Amino acid sequence: MKLPVSQKKALALLYRLYRLYPHAHCALNYRTPFQLLVATILSAQCTDKRVNKVTESLFxxxxxxQxxxxxxxxxxxxxxxSTGFYRNKATNLVLCGQRLLERHGGQVPTSLEELVRLPGVGRKTANVVLGNAFGIPGMVVDTHVKRLARRFxxxxxxxxxxxxxxxxxxxPREHWVQSAHLLIWHGRELCKAPVPLCSCCPLQEDCPRVGVVRAR
DNA sequence: ATCCCGAGGG
DNA sequence: CCCTCTGGAT
Incomplete structure (x- = not known):
């Protein structure tokens, strides 16, 4: 098992991100696992702002x-x-509610395998729910993190x-959830898909993406 | 016009 | 692997 960088280096990079985005881990703030699940399903391909606009009256x-x-x-x-993909999401939410009632006694399941089996819940959503609703560490690798992977x-x-x-x-296990948020956040705010904003980036030293022009 | 903090289906 | 599904932000 060969790791791409040392643990020390990885932690140092994460710490710089933590300084840059001190509030990144507060993005999702819902009361119950059920609410978090619904909000996370809604957030697919859509920003938190748009989800938050809808959730209050929704809940x-x-x-x-039930x-x-x-x-x-x-x-x-x-x-x-207004959260986009509303047809898929609506049918999935109804199916989700039914499945929670039928198979989980109306509770949100606490294992990755069971969560992923819920309609509209993939690996990403499942890990976000596990981490934020139950404090169970999970690493979330989405398109943003994949893009950052080169940096690591x-x-x-x-x-x-x-x-x-x-x-x-x-x-460290206790930092998984927060690290995932930081990585996602950084991929969205600075290390963006077509044009990374390298001049503002605290990680630009030794970064293979510095100076990369749009690749197409 | 173009890109999204994804999931499901072919 | 590819495609589709959506509105909103920029």
């Missing part, structure tokens, strides 16, 4: 899986329309699974 209307399970689909679609020494086409495993080995 009044659908406070629990209410979701028997929601009127067209109404629910209207309620979440992985090759361009490394698989997400390998990156995830390595990150878990490199970083």
């Amino acid at each position: 009044e209307k659908y406070p629990d899986p 209410a979701l399970a028997c929601a009127d689909l067209p109404t629910l679609e209207l309620d979440i329309r 020494g992985w090759t361009v086409n490394e698989t997400p699974e390998k990156i995830e495993q390595d990150l878990c080995l490199l970083l």
Whole structure:
């Protein structure tokens, strides 16, 4: 098992990100696991702001899986329309509510395997729920983190699974959830897809992406 | 016009 | 692997 960088180096890089984004870990702030699950499903391909705009009234209307399970689909679609992909998300939410009732006694499951089996919940959403609702460490590798991977020494086409495993080995378990947020945040704010804002980046020293022009 | 803090399906 | 599904931000 060869790791791309030393643990010391990885921690140093993470610490710089922590200084840069002191509030990155507060992005998702919901009361119950159920609410967090719903909010996270809604947040696919959409920013937190747009989700937050919808959730307050949404949770009044659908406070629990029971209410979701028997929601009127067209109404629910209207309620979440501004988060994008609303047709998929609405049907998935209803199916989710039904499945939570039928198989989990109305509770949000606490294992990755069970969470991923919920309609509309993939690896990313499942890990976010595990970390934020139950404090169970999980590493989230999304498109942003994959892009950052080069900074941490992985090759361009490394698989997400390998990156995830390595990150878990490199970083202390108690920092996994926060580190994941920091990495995602950095990928979105500075190390952006087409044009990274390297001049403001605290990690630009030795970074292979510095000076990279749009690759297409 | 173009890009998203993804998931599901072919 | 590829494609589709959406509105909103920029």
